[in-house]
Amino acid sequence: MDKIYHNAAKNLHRVSLLSRYRVTAALSGMKIYRGQPEILGYLLSNGDCSQKELAEVLGVSPASIATSLKRMSKAGFIERTADETDRRINRLKITDAGREVFFAGKAECDKVDKIMFTGFDENEIVLLSDMLSRIANNLSGDGISDKEAMDFIKNADNKRNGDDKNA
DSSP, rough: OOHHHHHHHHHHHHHHHHHHHHHHHHHHHGGGGGGGHHHHHHHHHHHOEEHHHHHHHTTSSSHHHHHHHHHHHTTTTEEEOOSSSSSTEEEEHHHOOHHHHHHHHHHHHHHHHEEEEEEEOOHHHHHHHHHHHHHHHHHTOOOOOOHHHHHHHHHHHHHTTTTTTTO
């Protein structure tokens, strides 16, 4: 029975790796990185927001998206303007170039999704999605959020690499 669990987990990890590879490759010629379409999509749907608001919605720390925001600002995909009520806060807004690259990137990511599910019918995809949701719920059984998990992994990696200033 342990071998069944191991093989299933190994296949999940492989799917994750290959999916990340395909998305990264699909976006490589667009000056946009994996994860950035989600930021642009949020700004497109919801209008401007602060870095802190964006981080909360995406379930990451403000510091963890700072590099993406810097790259996207430099590429002209987002604009930063000072908040009218608090000059210490920058408001983030998608630009026309950001809209264009978002839709182009989304089209590429949609192609990857179609490749991933080639040969599956709609019922199989729904069943798989339900099973993956159950697995995620099992793994977060103690109520850990995605953000808490990412923060923990980042901190653990920093400590292991000697980057923790408090260690």
